[in-house]
Amino acid sequence: MLSRTAENLYWIARYMERADTSARLLEVGSRISLLPSAHGYRSEWDSLLQACGMAPGFAAKYGDPVQRNLESWLFFDRDNPSSVASCITAARENGRIVRTALTSQVWDALNTAFQELKRLEREERSSLELSQMTDWVMRHAAMLRGAIDATLLRDDGFNFLNIGYYLERCDNTARLMDVKYYVLLPRVDFVGSGLDNYQWTTLLRAMGAHRAFHWAYGGEVTASKIAHFLILNPQSPRALITCIAGTANHLNRLSKAYGRASQSQAMAAEMLARLEEETVDRIMDEGLHEYLTGCIRETAALGQAVHEDFFSGEAR
Amino acid sequence: MAAQSSGIRSVGPLQGGAGPNIFDEMTGTGSELRPPYARLQDWVQSMPRELRNLKQAEAEELFRRIGITFAVYGEGGDPDRLIPFDMFPRVFSALEWSKLSRGIKQRARALNAFLVDVYGRGEIIRAGRIPGRLVYHNAAYEKEVAGFVPPKGIYSHVVGIDIVRTGPDQFYVLEDNCRTPSGVSYMLESREIMMRMFPELFRGNRIEPVDNYSEVLRRTLASVAPAKCKGEPNIVILTPGHFNSAYYEHSLLADLMGVDLVEGQDLFVDGEFVYARTTQGPKRVDVIYRRIDDSFLDPLCFRPDSMVGVAGLMDVYRAGGVSICSAPGAGVADDKAVYTYVPEMVRFYLGEEPLLDNVPTWQCGKADDLAYVLDKLPELVVKEVHGSGGYGMLVGPKASKAEIEVFRNLIQAKPHNYIAQPTLALSTVPTFVEEGVAPRHVDLRPYCLVGERIELVPGGLTRVALKEGSLVVNSSQGGGVKDTWVLAE
Numbered sequence: 031m032l033s034r035t036a037e038n039l040y041w042i043a044r045y046m047e048r049a050d051t052s053a054r055l056l057e058v059g060s061r062i063s064l065l066p067s068a069h070g071y072r073s074e075w076d077s078l079l080q081a082c083g084m085a086p087g088f089a090a091k092y093g094d095p096v097q098r099n100l101e102s103w104l105f106f107d108r109d110n111p112s113s114v115a116s117c118i119t120a121a122r123e124n125g126r127i128v129r130t131a132l133t134s135q136v137w138d139a140l141n142t143a144f145q146e147l148k149r150l151e152r153e154e155r156s157s158l159e160l161s162q163m164t165d166w167v168m169r170h171a172a173m174l175r176g177a178i179d180a181t182l183l184r185d186d187g188f189n190f191l192n193i194g195y196y197l198e199r200c201d202n203t204a205r206l207m208d209v210k211y212y213v214l215l216p217r218v219d220f221v222g223s224g225l226d227n228y229q230w231t232t233l234l235r236a237m238g239a240h241r242a243f244h245w246a247y248g249g250e251v252t253a254s255k256i257a258h259f260l261i262l263n264p265q266s267p268r269a270l271i272t273c274i275a276g277t278a279n280h281l282n283r284l285s286k287a288y289g290r291a292s293q294s295q296a297m298a299a300e301m302l303a304r305l306e307e308e309t310v311d312r313i314m315d316e317g318l319h320e321y322l323t324g325c326i327r328e329t330a331a332l333g334q335a336v337h338e339d340f341f342s343g344e345a346r
Numbered sequence: 347m348a349a350q351s352s353g354i355r356s357v358g359p360l361q362g363g364a365g366p367n368i369f370d371e372m373t374g375t376g377s378e379l380r381p382p383y384a385r386l387q388d389w390v391q392s393m394p395r396e397l398r399n400l401k402q403a404e405a406e407e408l409f410r411r412i413g414i415t416f417a418v419y420g421e422g423g424d425p426d427r428l429i430p431f432d433m434f435p436r437v438f439s440a441l442e443w444s445k446l447s448r449g450i451k452q453r454a455r456a457l458n459a460f461l462v463d464v465y466g467r468g469e470i471i472r473a474g475r476i477p478g479r480l481v482y483h484n485a486a487y488e489k490e491v492a493g494f495v496p497p498k499g500i501y502s503h504v505v506g507i508d509i510v511r512t513g514p515d516q517f518y519v520l521e522d523n524c525r526t527p528s529g530v531s532y533m534l535e536s537r538e539i540m541m542r543m544f545p546e547l548f549r550g551n552r553i554e555p556v557d558n559y560s561e562v563l564r565r566t567l568a569s570v571a572p573a574k575c576k577g578e579p580n581i582v583i584l585t586p587g588h589f590n591s592a593y594y595e596h597s598l599l600a601d602l603m604g605v606d607l608v609e610g611q612d613l614f615v616d617g618e619f620v621y622a623r624t625t626q627g628p629k630r631v632d633v634i635y636r637r638i639d640d641s642f643l644d645p646l647c648f649r650p651d652s653m654v655g656v657a658g659l660m661d662v663y664r665a666g667g668v669s670i671c672s673a674p675g676a677g678v679a680d681d682k683a684v685y686t687y688v689p690e691m692v693r694f695y696l697g698e699e700p701l702l703d704n705v706p707t708w709q710c711g712k713a714d715d716l717a718y719v720l721d722k723l724p725e726l727v728v729k730e731v732h733g734s735g736g737y738g739m740l741v742g743p744k745a746s747k748a749e750i751e752v753f754r755n756l757i758q759a760k761p762h763n764y765i766a767q768p769t770l771a772l773s774t775v776p777t778f779v780e781e782g783v784a785p786r787h788v789d790l791r792p793y794c795l796v797g798e799r800i801e802l803v804p805g806g807l808t809r810v811a812l813k814e815g816s817l818v819v820n821s822s823q824g825g826g827v828k829d830t831w832v833l834a835e
Contacts, residue, residue, distance in 0.1 A: 032606050033623040127588045130601040186625060288626050343612075343623020 035131055036190045037341040038124040042140070043194030045124065046171050049117035051202040053167035055082060056104040058206070058236040060097070060160055062229060075100060078209055084112060098155070105163060106151060114167050118147050121174075133181040136174065143170040168238070186287055189280040193336060196280070200273035200329045206233060207260055208322045227251050237268055257318060258310045261325075270325055271305040277332065278302045284340075294335035301328060369513045369773045370785050371436065382437040382833055383776075385550050390434070390776070390783055398433075398778060401543055405431050408539050430826035431536060433543070436775045436788060436808040440835040443554075446509070446517060446792070447802050449701035452692060454505040454794040457524055457679045459695035460688075461501035465492050465675060470694050476687045484684070486677035488640060490647055494664050497570040498798060501673040503635075504530075504563070505794040509702070511773040518705045518770065520789065522688065524680040525672050526637050529807040530793050531595035534559060534602075536829040537805070552834040554804035559793070560602035563635075566797030571632045572666045574618070579632035581605045582622060584613070586638045586654045596637050610638075615658035620668045633669045640674045682731045682765055683709065705770065711762040719766040720757065723750050726766040728757065741817070743769055772817055775828065777810055787811045789819050790830065804832035 059078045075095035079085035084103070087110055092099040105114045122144040125132060132140075150158070150166070175195070182188050210233045230251045234240035239259070246265060247255045261270045278298035285295050313321045338344075369375055372383040379387060393401070409428055438446070463469050464481050465488075471478040481487060506527025508520040537556050541548055564581065571579035585596040587609050600607035612623050613631060621628035636643065642652040647660035662668050678684065686707045689700040708715035708726075719726060728740040740753040757764045774785035792806035808828040809819035819825040 031625045032608060032612055033625055034609065034612050035606075036625045123588075130597050130607065190625075284625075290626075340625040343614075344627060 031131075031186050031190075033341045033343040035128050036187065037337075038128040039131060039187050039190045040194035040336070040341075042121045042124045042128075043191045044198040045117040045121035046140075046174050047195055047198035047202065048112055049114045049121070049167055050171040051198075051206070052104050052112055052114050052117065053164040054236040054238075055206070055209075056101065056160065057164045058209070058232055059100065059104075061232045061235070063097070082112065082205055082209070084110060101155075101160065101163075114163075115147055115151065118143050118167075118170070131187050133177070133183075135177040135181045139170070139174040139177040143174070146170070186284060189284050189287075190340070192280045193277055196273045196276035197329060197333050197336070199268060200270055200277070201326060203237070203260055203268045203270060203273065204322045204325045204329070206237065207256075208319060208326075209233075226253075230256055239266065239268060242266065253318070254310050254314060257313055261313065261321075262305065262308055262310065271302070274298060274302045274305055281336075292335075292339040294332060294339045297332050297335050301332065367771050368785070369511065369516075369771065371511070371773050371775045371788075373776075374514070382439040382442075382831075385547075386435070386437070386776075389544075389547060395782075401433060402778065405433060405539055405543060408542070409535070429532070430812060431539070432777050432786075432810055432812070432826050432828045433540070434776050434778055434783065435540065435547075435829045435831050436790075436810075437831045437833065439833055443804055443832040445515075445701070447804075449517070450505075450507050450509075450792055450794050450802055451800045452696065452698060452701050453507055453519065453522065453688060454502070454796050454800060456688065456691040456695050457505060457522060458500055458502055458796055460691045461524075461673075461676055461679050462495060462499045463695070464678065465494065465501075470691065473694065475690045475694050476684070480681075480683050480687075481678060484678050484681055486640075486675070486681055488675035488678075490660060491664070491673070491675045496673040497572055497666075497669050500570055500796050501676040502679065503566055503570065503671040503796050505796060506791050507702075507794065509790045509792070510705075510770060511788075511790075512770050513773075517702055519688070519702050520705060521682065521685055522680040523791075524676045525639070527791065527793065528592045528595055528637075529791060530559065531592075531598045532827045533793070533803075533805055533807050533830065534598070536827060540829045551831070554832040554834055556803050556805035559803045560599060562795050562801050562803060563599065564603045564605070566795040566799075566801070567633045567635055567669075567671055569798035570669050570671065572669050574667055575632040580622075580630060581633040581635065582608045582613075582631050584608055584610070584634050584636040584638060586642070590637075592637065599635075605635075610642075610652075610654040610656050613656045613659070615656060615662055618662060618665055618667045620656065620659060620662050631668060633671065635671045640677060643670070643674060682729065683711075683762075686765070705767045708766045710757050710764040710766065715766075716757070716761050719764075720754060722766075723754060725769065727769055728753055728764055728766045731763055731765060741769070775808070775810065777812065777828075779812075779814075784814070786814075787817050787819070788828070805830045 055078060059075055062074055062078075076085060079088050079095075088095070088100075088103050091107070091109060092103065103110050103113065107113045108116055108119075110116060111120075122140045125137060125140040129137060146166070150163075178188070178191055182191070210229055227250075230253070231240055234243050234251075234256070237260075243251075243256070243259050246259060246263065259266050260268060263269050264271050264275065266272060278295070278301075281292065281295040281298050285291050367375075372380055372386070374380055406428065409431060460470065464471070468478070468481075470476050471481060502524035504527060506523035506529070508523065509517050510520055511517050533556055567581050568579050581603070582605055583596055583600045583603075585593060585607055587593070590596070597607050606612075606622060608622055608631075613620055613634075614623065614628075615621075616628065620631045620634070622631050638654055641648045643655045644657060644659040645652045645655050646657050648655070659668070659670075660674070663670050663674070686704065686709060689704055692698055692700040708719050710716045710719055710728075719728070722742075723740070724742045724745070726740075726742045728742070730739065740749065742750065745753075772787040772789070775788045776783045777786035779786075788808050788810045790806050790808055792802060795801045795803075808830040810826050810828050811817055811819045811824065812826045813824045816824060
């Protein structure tokens with residue numbers, strides 16, 4: 031497969047997953063800001079944007095974090111490369127370039143999302159409910175995912191799409207957790223408070239995981255349980271371990287198909303082995319923020335290795 | 347990107363629509379029903395207006411769904427625009443087609459012989475049959491490949507010959523396209539859509555299929571693999587990228603042939619070969635079906651600012667490490683000034699009489715022709731030698747006095763830049779319009795494939811001027827497309 035084709039497929043998945051995350055972030059932010067807090071409305075939004083690397087761009091364009099501007103920035107703004115609109119447009123453009131590597135169902139899912147987005151952009155903003163907008167994004171992300179799973183040939187292109195999904199999701203989960211833990215509640219005496227619980231629940235809800243969490247753990251929402259759920263529990267579809275296992279699986283399949291080992295395959299295997307040995311206590315001792323920062327860095331390095339192995343056109 | 351498909355269908359009658367002197371391909375010049383169209387009469391009558399509108403909407407939806415939104419190469423315009431599709435097919439009988447087919451193949455052979463000659467010994471020029479200036483001073487003449495003979499001596503592997511008709515047996519070639527004629531995706535998709543919407547038509551008529559075009563193209567390209575290629579050649583299509591107006595066509599052909607669609611950045615030169623960057627490392631490329639112009643192929647050889655080419659490609663090509671289709675330099679054969687001499691080429695290289703006529707053409711660069719042209723300007727069509735897309739031309743009978751005077755000055759200032767042709771009475775084909783069915787002028791572009799064998803898929807691109815009386819079929823100026831049928835014997 032052409033390196034560029036593989037890279038386009040990989041980015042289709044990453045952009046779509048990112049659109050999903052931006053929508054979820056908008057929901058987390060909006061819910062949290064409905065609650066009285068220690069910092070006030072402004073700094074919470076600011077912290078959220080900071081954690082996702084979107085703060086400087088927002089400040090430059092809009093200044094104060096007013097709800098309507100935040101919605102614009104995270105949803106519609108083409109100046110924000112991570113906005114829902116930017117991501118969906120980029121995913122669809124990547125799809126258009128590799129049309130021949132996609133089934134018509136997959137193309138339809140991408141194209142429909144894009145066409146509907148254009149319609150949404152023309153609509154009166156006051157008629158758009160935030161929750162409808164985020165639901166809309168999640169629905170289209172799920173439709174694309176479903177079309178890929180149901181119709182695509184299980185060839186190397188399928189593996190690159192999945193690697194894109196898993197790496198992006200891994201990064202996003204780590205960032206969303208970090209938002210909650212590090213940014214929103216920096217003072218130790220808030221830990222375990224009602225506010226603390228509310229924020230954790232909001233986070234779980236935004237990830238579409240709070241029911242699953244209660245099924246799996248029950249009882250009180252605590253930082254340790256959540257850390258276990260979102261980092262170490264292979265049952266959780268968003269857990270880091272699930273994402274890394276998925277990445278490793280698809281890298282293994284590529285190695286098998288190509289008949290050669292790759293550096294990214296070795297890296298993913300090593301990361302997975304460490305996660306399997308990891309315990310929540312050790313993570314908490316190290317500090318959740320420090321641990322998550324390390325994860326984000328390692329995930330980026332793995333993405334870089336995938337790039338070198340497959341997208342540069344130079345076999346290693 | 348210089349355009350080759352000028353598609354100037356200006357040569358036509360003075361009166362709009364089918365008039366007494368206009369040949370209609372369904373009804374002739376009167377009220378007869380010509381046999382190839384016999385079965386279409388009932389079909390039209392069986393479709394009331396509502397059903398027809400429904401079908402039309404369905405066809406448009408299908409075109410949009412498959413994403414075939416593209417302008418015929420060189421015409422410019424919005425790349426996301428749909429070209430109107432007319433459901434009324436254009437039909438040729440087996441006999442008509444076999445005559446056309448022989449003429450087209452003959453012309454394709456002569457054009458390739460000419461190219462080998464002018465990049466070699468230049469016999470036709472030595473023999474005084476064509477002025478050397480027209481060839482060697484032509485902007486499309488590539489000195490870089492002089493003396494090099496491409497595999498099998500073929501320069502132009504896909505020859506698009508634009509043809510108009512004025513009567514039952516009168517066909518004229520308007521121009522040749524030897525570089526990378528586009529529009530074949532319309533031939534393929536129009537047929538797909540017609541078969542989907544009107545299967546009963548295809549049961550009732552015996553229509554030659556066109557869907558083997560991609561197989562024949564693949565075979566053609568494989569047959570010109572370079573000598574250094576052992577085994578099954580690796581073929582790729584080189585596109586300028588997804589912003590190009592014909593990108594859909596590039597990706598469709600890649601898909602149908604099962605070959606990679608590459609951009610310049612996907613290829614690189616290492617030693618004596620060209621390689622594609624793949625997920626499994628470099629993969630050697632043997633044949634490049636390029637859909638970019640000569641000047642962009644290789645920044646080291648042609649335009650240094652080309653972002654879509656491959657550095658060093660021409661060196662590999664001249665050393666026989668890769669084949670480029672069409673071969674660089676092929677454009678010199680489809681120049682409008684060289685066009686006049688194609689019948690000479692047929693006689694000179696093949697020793698045959700041309701089966702297809704040229705439109706009589708006056709070269710304003712010649713003193714006698716110039717005098718005639720200036721005298722008859724109100725009756726003639728004047729074109730720029732290098733113009734395209736139906737722009738930069740004068741349609742005498744339709745022009746105002748002031749416009750004619752403007753052109754008179756232009757021609758006198760640079761006579762070499764212009765040619766003139768009489769206005770032909772272009773044939774019409776029934777076409778669906780608001781009020782029902784009405785005659786509209788058409789042209790035809792068949793795609794002749796030249797490799798080890800010369801092959802012509804029975805069909806082509808029929809363009810239709812949708813505006814009443816209009817002779818310009820360019821999509822940018824209100825043109826549409828039709829499915830083109832060739833009936834089996």
